[in-house]
Amino acid sequence: MKVSLSWLQKYFEKPLPQVRAIAEALTFHAFEIEEATGDLLDVKVLPNRAADCLCHRGIATELSAILGMRIQSDPLRETLPAFPLAQELTITVEDPGKCARYMGALVRGVTVGPSPQWLREALESVGQRSINNIVDAANYVMLSIGQPLHAFDAGKLHEKNGTRALGVRSARQGESITTLTGETYALPDSALVITDAHQDIPIGIAGVKGGKTAEVTATTTDLVIESANFDGTITRKTAQTLKLTTDASVRFQNRPSPQLCAYGMRDVLSLITDIAGGEIVGVVDEYPSAPTLPSVSVSLARVNDVLGSSFSCAEVEEVFTRLGLTTRTDGEIFTVTPPFERTDIIIPEDLIEEAGRILGYDRIDPQELPPGEPGDQSRFCGIERMKDMLVEQGFTEVSTQSFTKEGDILLANPFDKEKPALRTSLEENLKEALTRAHYYAPLVLLPGQKPKLFEVGTVFPKSGEYLELRMTERVPHWGESAHTTDNLSVAKLEDYGRDYRPKRYALGSYQPFSVYPFIVRDIALWVPTGERQEDILSRILESAGDLVVRSSLFDTFGKGEKVSYAFRLVFQASDRTLTDREVNSVMEGVTKMLVKKGYEIR
Amino acid sequence: MADITPGRLHPITIAIRDIADIFGRMGFGIAYGPELEDEWHNFTALNVPPDHPSRDMQDTFWIKGEKGKVLRTHTSPVQIRYMEEQMKKGIPPPYRIIVPGKVFRNEATDATHEAQFYQLEGLVVGTDITLAHLKGVIERFYREYFGEGSKARFRPSFFPFTEPSVEIDAWFEPKGKRGGWLEMSGGGMVHPSVLESAGVDSKKYQGFAFGGGIERLLMVKYGIPDVRLFHSGDTRFVYGFEEKAL
Numbered sequence: 001m002k003v004s005l006s007w008l009q010k011y012f013e014k015p016l017p018q019v020r021a022i023a024e025a026l027t028f029h030a031f032e033i034e035e036a037t038g039d040l041l042d043v044k045v046l047p048n049r050a051a052d053c054l055c056h057r058g059i060a061t062e063l064s065a066i067l068g069m070r071i072q073s074d075p076l077r078e079t080l081p082a083f084p085l086a087q088e089l090t091i092t093v094e095d096p097g098k099c100a101r102y103m104g105a106l107v108r109g110v111t112v113g114p115s116p117q118w119l120r121e122a123l124e125s126v127g128q129r130s131i132n133n134i135v136d137a138a139n140y141v142m143l144s145i146g147q148p149l150h151a152f153d154a155g156k157l158h159e160k161n162g163t164r165a166l167g168v169r170s171a172r173q174g175e176s177i178t179t180l181t182g183e184t185y186a187l188p189d190s191a192l193v194i195t196d197a198h199q200d201i202p203i204g205i206a207g208v209k210g211g212k213t214a215e216v217t218a219t220t221t222d223l224v225i226e227s228a229n230f231d232g233t234i235t236r237k238t239a240q241t242l243k244l245t246t247d248a249s250v251r252f253q254n255r256p257s258p259q260l261c262a263y264g265m266r267d268v269l270s271l272i273t274d275i276a277g278g279e280i281v282g283v284v285d286e287y288p289s290a291p292t293l294p295s296v297s298v299s300l301a302r303v304n305d306v307l308g309s310s311f312s313c314a315e316v317e318e319v320f321t322r323l324g325l326t327t328r329t330d331g332e333i334f335t336v337t338p339p340f341e342r343t344d345i346i347i348p349e350d351l352i353e354e355a356g357r358i359l360g361y362d363r364i365d366p367q368e369l370p371p372g373e374p375g376d377q378s379r380f381c382g383i384e385r386m387k388d389m390l391v392e393q394g395f396t397e398v399s400t401q402s403f404t405k406e407g408d409i410l411l412a413n414p415f416d417k418e419k420p421a422l423r424t425s426l427e428e429n430l431k432e433a434l435t436r437a438h439y440y441a442p443l444v445l446l447p448g449q450k451p452k453l454f455e456v457g458t459v460f461p462k463s464g465e466y467l468e469l470r471m472t473e474r475v476p477h478w479g480e481s482a483h484t485t486d487n488l489s490v491a492k493l494e495d496y497g498r499d500y501r502p503k504r505y506a507l508g509s510y511q512p513f514s515v516y517p518f519i520v521r522d523i524a525l526w527v528p529t530g531e532r533q534e535d536i537l538s539r540i541l542e543s544a545g546d547l548v549v550r551s552s553l554f555d556t557f558g559k560g561e562k563v564s565y566a567f568r569l570v571f572q573a574s575d576r577t578l579t580d581r582e583v584n585s586v587m588e589g590v591t592k593m594l595v596k597k598g599y600e601i602r
Numbered sequence: 603m604a605d606i607t608p609g610r611l612h613p614i615t616i617a618i619r620d621i622a623d624i625f626g627r628m629g630f631g632i633a634y635g636p637e638l639e640d641e642w643h644n645f646t647a648l649n650v651p652p653d654h655p656s657r658d659m660q661d662t663f664w665i666k667g668e669k670g671k672v673l674r675t676h677t678s679p680v681q682i683r684y685m686e687e688q689m690k691k692g693i694p695p696p697y698r699i700i701v702p703g704k705v706f707r708n709e710a711t712d713a714t715h716e717a718q719f720y721q722l723e724g725l726v727v728g729t730d731i732t733l734a735h736l737k738g739v740i741e742r743f744y745r746e747y748f749g750e751g752s753k754a755r756f757r758p759s760f761f762p763f764t765e766p767s768v769e770i771d772a773w774f775e776p777k778g779k780r781g782g783w784l785e786m787s788g789g790g791m792v793h794p795s796v797l798e799s800a801g802v803d804s805k806k807y808q809g810f811a812f813g814g815g816i817e818r819l820l821m822v823k824y825g826i827p828d829v830r831l832f833h834s835g836d837t838r839f840v841y842g843f844e845e846k847a848l
Contacts, residue, residue, distance in 0.1 A: 027757060028757055028758075029758060030758060031758070032757065032769070046758070046759065046760040047760050048760045049760075232653075233653040236653075236655070240658070305730070305732065305808075306732060306733065306766075306791055306808060307732060307733045307734065307766075308732030308733050308734025308735060308737075309733075309734065347765070347794065349765040349766065349791065349793070349794065350765060352765075352766060352791075353758075353765055353766035353767070356733065356766050357758040357766065361733075361737075361755075361756035361757070361758070361768060362755070362756075364733055364734050364737055364756070365734060365737075366734060366737040366738035366741045366742075366754070367732065367734040367735050367737070367738040368735075368738050368742075369628055369629065369698070369726065369731075369735050369738065369739060370728075370730070371629075372629040372696055372698060373629065373696075374626070374629055375625075375626060375629050375630040375631030375632070375698055375699065376631040376632070377622055377626055377631055377632045379632065379634065380622060380632040384615070384619060387611060387615060390609065391608050391609045391610065391611055392606070392608055393606060393609075394606045394607055394608060394609050395609040396609035396610045396837055396840055396841075397609070397610065397611050397612040397615060397840065398612060398835045398836070398837060398840060399612050399614060399832060399833045399835065400833060400834075400835040401718060401833055401835075402637070402673075402704070402706070402718055403717075403718075409638070409665060409666075409668075410665070410666040410667070411663050411664070411665065411666060411673075412659070412663075412664040412665060412666040412667075413659045413660075413663060413664055413708060414663075415663075415708050415709070415710070415717055416717075422638070422673075429835055430835075432835065433835035433836070433837070436835070436836065436837070437837045440836075440837055440838050443838060443841075444837055444838055444840075444841035445607075445841075446607055449607050451837065452609065453837070454609075455835075457704075458636075458637045458704065460637075460638060465636055465637060465638050502619050502622075503619075503847065503848075504616075504619055504620070504623070504847075504848040505611065505616050505845050505846060505847055505848060506845075506846045506848055507613060507616060507824060507843040507844065507845055507846075508824075508843050508844030508845075508846075509824055509825050509843070509844075510824045510825050510826045510827075510842050510843055511842050511843070511844075512827065512842065513838040513839075513842060
């Protein structure tokens with residue numbers, strides 16, 4: 001949610017602190033800030049607060065509570081005007097379960113035109129485009145208090161007996177709509193539409209986007225304004241199916257209170273008549289039942305027992321007051337009646353969270369756990385003991401992907417269409433890993449060391465998942481009858497691990513490998529006994545330069561006064577494929593150097 | 603057979619041993635659960651509402667022809683399975699477990715995202731367990747895993763299965779570089795409905811839970827640039843570290 005600081009400032013009498021301080025206040029007491037630049041904050045409103053905080057008023061109330069700065073006038077606490085009933089407008093909601101409230105207002109005689117500068121600037125400051133004064137007014141009110149709004153051109157709605165009629169119903173099979181921006185969408189049956197009820201044609205996708213049919217244009221004079229509450233799930237699914245996520249759909253999917261509709265209507269009517277003129281004929285409010293939020297109680301002792309804090313009664317009470325929650329304090333028990341927009345306050349723990357975050361989690365001192373029984377890690381130690389045995393036998397552990405080309409269990413929605421199944425065994429992945437391990441052996445293993453791999457991982461045959469241990473070959477040490485695979489889910493690993501302490505290793509920083517091919521060269525030479533192979537190798541490396549990524553002595557034998565040393569050098573560049581020619585010339589240099597020093601090359 | 607050159611353990615194994623050791627000294631056991639989960643354990647019992655976006659096809663891998671089966675999206679279902687099992691055996695809290703295990707997310711992969719990765723879950727339940735204990739446990743873990751200078755910081759967050767919920771940052775100073783706060787894990791006080799789902803009396807017991815990626819811990823500690831290296835089956839990655847037996 002993009003928030004403009006100057007927009008926020010409108011809620012406060014006193015000047016707000018610098019952007020940095022605001023970002024910090026929100027980060028540690030409310031919401032993460034994705035970006036803070038100049039006048040703009042990108043606030044990552046948490047899902048449980050998206051019902052009331054996807055708007056400037058919501059962020060302002062949070063800041064007010066965190067910084068202890070009073071809001072000069074909260075639009076959701078000001079009284080609502082009583083509008084006359086619009087006789088010339090009817091509204092029919094097919095299923096109030098899908099549309100809890102629908103308010104429609106009839107406005108006559110507006111002049112559609114460009115918005116005043118302050119409004120254009122406000123919208124542009126949060127990355128919105130100014131369209132015309134009517135559309136801009138609706139957007140401005142939504143971004144101010146969170147209620148999505150829509151304006152239809154009343155003149156484009158069918159008139160019958162002097163009335164215009166709106167309907168809210170589920171989309172019919174095969175129904176489609178062309179939206180304001182000109183795209184045509186085939187509507188899923190699950191979508192909810194707004195209709196021109198006299199003709200029963202869709203004029204808007206409820207909670208998502210308005211249709212072209214009743215678009216407000218430069219020649220529009222009469223409006224029907226919608227301030228409604230559509231079901232969160234339907235709105236989300238429709239937006240998802242149509243790949244049409246809008247500011248309105250994002251708000252509805254987070255279930256704002258239907259009470260909010262009236263505040264949205266009040267503000268948008270006031271703004272429209274202010275900047276576009278016109279006269280409010282009346283309002284129709286289809287609202288069969290208003291929800292009430294039950295009060296929630298929590299004691300000070302409980303707050304501190306859950307948080308491990310030592311907050312005082314006065315501190316906690318002040319948090320609730322600052323958040324604008326109506327609170328009664330009896331002794332040390334707080335009873336909070338949430339305001340209509342705080343649909344997230346349901347259980348005592350919700351109030352504990354408010355106290356914890358506003359007072360600050362930095363005020364909670366870390367505490368050691370009370371002493372307890374030692375935990376049971378025997379199964380883990382059993383598995384790790386198997387791994388330690390294999391490493392001792394020269395095996396290297398790898399980890400591979402659980403998805404494969406074929407298997408007994410298929411994913412309904414694979415990401416990689418080439419691998420839509422779950423592995424039934426580790427065999428295939430290990431075989432493939434071994435092929436690569438052979439190729440990479442000169443880079444990681446000693447000359448003559450044979451790559452042997454194992455993996456411990458979950459496999460998913462039809463008979464049910466289990467933890468498989470698989471090796472690329474038998475462990476000779478384990479005898480002729482030993483297998484290359486074992487089902488660790490049925491093995492008695494608890495007993496095997498009970499008194500075992502897995503081996504521990506310290507690792508250094510990761511050394512990235514080059515993705516380019518490598519070239520192996522061997523060099524063998526006669527050396528007088530007494531000369532150390534390390535010294536010879538370091539001479540060779542010095543001459544060979546930094547293309548050598550690995551070197552080792554792989555053969556030694558003595559003959560009289562002389563010893564033969566054979567070294568293996570692995571060449572690889574981090575930025576290109578080496579050529580044989582390049583490496584040959586390096587080796588020539590090495591040979592020349594050794595000959596010059598008096599060694600005999602074999 | 604004395605001349606066999608030993609092989610190597612995968613760095614995830616080495617890390618989980620470090621983790622198990624640190625938490626073991628704080629009295630934590632290790633629990634396991636299936637990777638192919640049912641919707642109830644993965645979502646419903648964890649207080650995730652029926653139409654929550656995380657249940658959508660674009661976030662979760664569902665199983666063809668088996669309605670209500672998913673690849674677990676987190677290790678949290680093991681919280682439920684563990685508590686259920688204990689209660690069935692007639693063993694009430696205190697509980698103290700960690701769950702290291704593979705989880706799956708249906709998302710595009712890049713250097714910091716993988717469709718399959720390891721998570722470390724922690725669960726402590728008792729009569730007097732607080733958010734301050736979570737801070738104490740996590741801070742000790744970071745100090746022992748990352749080094750003495752490390753510490754933990756909480757920020758407000760939201761998860762359906764914890765209330766209050768926090769985002770947990772770790773302070774980490776790589777050798778010779780400036781330190782910084784890194785987002786490592788989520789956590790909070792176990793939601794009463796979660797305890798009730800598992801048959802634990804939420805009037806009598808309370809506790810904390812946390813969960814975060816294991817690969818991320820290693821990437822930070824050892825400077826590994828790409829999460830996709832971990833489960834590539836590539837021996838060059840396994841051998842990409844100087845290794846010293848302790």
